[in-house]
Amino acid sequence: MKSLILGRYFPNDSIIHRLDARAKLVAALYFIGLLFFIDHGLGYLFVGLFTLGVMYLTKIRLSVFIKGVRPLIFLILFAAMMRVLFTGGGEVFVSWGPFTISSQGLWVGLFTFMRFILIIFISTVLTLSTKPVDLTDAINALLKPLRKLGVPVDDFALMLSISLRFIPNLLDETQRVMDAQRARGVIFGEGTIVEQMKKLVPIVLPLFASSLNRAEEMADVMDVKNYQSGEKRTHFRQLTWHTSDSIALLMMVGLTAVVIVVNYTMV
Amino acid sequence: MQINFNRVYADYQLGPIRSKNVVDGISLELAKNTFTAVVGHTGAGKSSLLKLLNGLLLPTDGEVSVGDLTIDKNGKKKTLNKVRKRVGMVFQFPERQLFAETVEQDIAFGPKNFGFSKEEITQLVDQSLKQVGLTPDILPKSPFSLSGGQKRRVAIAGIIATKPDVLVLDEPGAGLDPEGKQEILAMLRTLHDTHDSTTILVTHDMNDVVTYCDNVLVMEKGQVTTHQTVRGLFSNQNEIDRLGIGLPEPLRLQRLIEEHTGRVFPHVCLTQQELKDQLLEGAHL
Ligand SMILES: Nc1ncnc2c1ncn2[C@@H]1O[C@H](COP(=O)(O)OP(=O)(O)OP(=O)(O)O)[C@@H](O)[C@H]1O
Ligand SMILES: [Mg+2]
Numbered sequence: 001m002k003s004l005i006l007g008r009y010f011p012n013d014s015i016i017h018r019l020d021a022r023a024k025l026v027a028a029l030y031f032i033g034l035l036f037f038i039d040h041g042l043g044y045l046f047v048g049l050f051t052l053g054v055m056y057l058t059k060i061r062l063s064v065f066i067k068g069v070r071p072l073i074f075l076i077l078f079a080a081m082m083r084v085l086f087t088g089g090g091e092v093f094v095s096w097g098p099f100t101i102s103s104q105g106l107w108v109g110l111f112t113f114m115r116f117i118l119i120i121f122i123s124t125v126l127t128l129s130t131k132p133v134d135l136t137d138a139i140n141a142l143l144k145p146l147r148k149l150g151v152p153v154d155d156f157a158l159m160l161s162i163s164l165r166f167i168p169n170l171l172d173e174t175q176r177v178m179d180a181q182r183a184r185g186v187i188f189g190e191g192t193i194v195e196q197m198k199k200l201v202p203i204v205l206p207l208f209a210s211s212l213n214r215a216e217e218m219a220d221v222m223d224v225k226n227y228q229s230g231e232k233r234t235h236f237r238q239l240t241w242h243t244s245d246s247i248a249l250l251m252m253v254g255l256t257a258v259v260i261v262v263n264y265t266m267v
Numbered sequence: 268m269q270i271n272f273n274r275v276y277a278d279y280q281l282g283p284i285r286s287k288n289v290v291d292g293i294s295l296e297l298a299k300n301t302f303t304a305v306v307g308h309t310g311a312g313k314s315s316l317l318k319l320l321n322g323l324l325l326p327t328d329g330e331v332s333v334g335d336l337t338i339d340k341n342g343k344k345k346t347l348n349k350v351r352k353r354v355g356m357v358f359q360f361p362e363r364q365l366f367a368e369t370v371e372q373d374i375a376f377g378p379k380n381f382g383f384s385k386e387e388i389t390q391l392v393d394q395s396l397k398q399v400g401l402t403p404d405i406l407p408k409s410p411f412s413l414s415g416g417q418k419r420r421v422a423i424a425g426i427i428a429t430k431p432d433v434l435v436l437d438e439p440g441a442g443l444d445p446e447g448k449q450e451i452l453a454m455l456r457t458l459h460d461t462h463d464s465t466t467i468l469v470t471h472d473m474n475d476v477v478t479y480c481d482n483v484l485v486m487e488k489g490q491v492t493t494h495q496t497v498r499g500l501f502s503n504q505n506e507i508d509r510l511g512i513g514l515p516e517p518l519r520l521q522r523l524i525e526e527h528t529g530r531v532f533p534h535v536c537l538t539q540q541e542l543k544d545q546l547l548e549g550a551h552l
Contacts, residue, residue, distance in 0.1 A: 092268065100516035176358070182379060183321055183351055184426070185381045201366060206363055206366050209411060
């Protein structure tokens with residue numbers, strides 16, 4: 001549980017923390033999109049270094065990010081392996097039925113691996129350095145045009161902010177319930193898969209019960225406070241755009257230029 | 268069972284945030300068969316001290332020993348399991364851990380994990396149910412359908428059913444009606460006396476301390492500021508002022524009377540009965 005940091009916010013004072021949530025959200029989404037257009041090792045090296053730089057600027061230790069990837073590493077390795085085995089071309093080292101290990105395949109596997117790691121790193125940077133409420137406000141601001149099409153953007157944003165708001169509570173609650181069941185003699189991470197699955201019941205059921213309770217209370221309180229969906233409302237917090245935010249977006253443009261140049265010149 | 272803390276330090280780590288020492292070099296000794304209250308302001312580290320006792324929180328330095336078992340920062344799995352069997356832990360709001368389909372299954376969960384036999388378990392369930400003051404007709408019900416007080420009792424029954432040598436309780440009366448709280452605490456005291464167990468109780472209520480506990484341990488900012496008998500502590504007004512703790516109701520009344528009449532009572536009155544006797548005695552004079 002302790003290593004699950006993707007989605008958690010860690011207050012700190014850094015350039016990255018101070019950036020406008022809208023700038024960070026747009027830049028992160030754009031960066032992730034950009035990753036899918038890189039098809040050269042040098043391009044990955046470059047965006048990799050860029051990511052490391054951004055991580056450094058958050059003033060949060062590298063080991064924290066690495067710990068955050070650890071729970072997902074097998075999934076990533078599996079995906080990379082599949083790409084290696086099913087991609088042909090270049091020099092073929094091993095061939096077995098439909099599977100081949102080729103130079104091309106190894107490169108593609110490595111790219112897939114890099115892509116996943118960088119996506120996790122950059123999303124972690126985003127959630128680590130941005131207050132969940134600011135993130136929701138940013139999503140709200142970016143989705144605003146959809147309101148013209150009759151999409152209930154505000155309700156969606158509220159739903160999102162309530163969910164985000166309760167992630168830390170849920171994690172804490174999970175820890176508490178796990179501790180309580182450990183004290184009753186449950187040993188987690190031991191036994192066959194079926195046994196381990198069974199051990200989830202004493203954790204998941206109390207969590208469900210408390211979440212449902214909380215949701216019900218929340219709905220009642222909102223009714224009592226006469227919350228109406230679809231009403232026009234103003235915002236208590238205001239996001240403010242600074243020069244540094246424009247610079248952050250310009251850097252994305254610069255990064256795009258580099259990727260294009262690398263893709264076309266290095267063949 | 269004897270409990271020892273030997274220069275124990277502990278903290279919590281969450282991602283990049285490492286709390287400062289929430290348990291800050293504690294050494295202490297809890298003798299066999301004592302009933303000890305742990306008091307202190309919120310955030311003083313009381314719950315953390317309890318968690319150290321059964322390895323849910325591992326010391327970063329120093330050792331905790333329960334009988335002949337010792338927990339240090341390495342916390343070997345085998346030792347931890349033995350310690351957890353020995354130390355029954357009732358968390359704050361223990362009803363949040365209930366999960367099974369029936370009350371019976373929920374109470375049997377702990378004993379089953381600790382390897383008791385089927386016959387033993389049936390017997391333990393019945394016995395612990397009686398001890399917490401519930402009747403067998405509750406056994407087939409769903410724990411989620413019970414009242415708050417009943418849930419609390421079922422949760423406590425689930426812990427004492429594992430036959431712990433040491434019972435630790437984190438504010439077992441919190442959020443209950445006053446009567447229900449007194450019943451549960453009285454029940455714990457009886458259990459302590461009949462089973463010769465060692466009991467540690469975290470509470471915020473000084474009346475509970477004087478009514479049910481023999482010893483008291485005051486915590487402040489991760490340290491133990493005093494550890495002595497309940498009567499010893501409340502007989503020493505200077506110490507109480509220094510530690511900044513409240514007075515039990517009878518003693519507060521005694522101090523008020525003393526202030527107004529100028530008459531000083533020969534000894535401190537910790538319970539209503541003592542105060543009454545003292546006042547009646549004074550009336551004859
Ligand atoms: N799971 C946790 N993660 C990080 N810090 C924690 C955690 N649990 C407690 N702390 C910190 O440890 C310190 C001591 O907490 P603890 O729960 O032991 O206090 P307490 O004396 O039991 O307080 P209370 O009377 O409010 O229950 C507090 O400063 C708290 O913020
Ligand atoms: Mg506590």
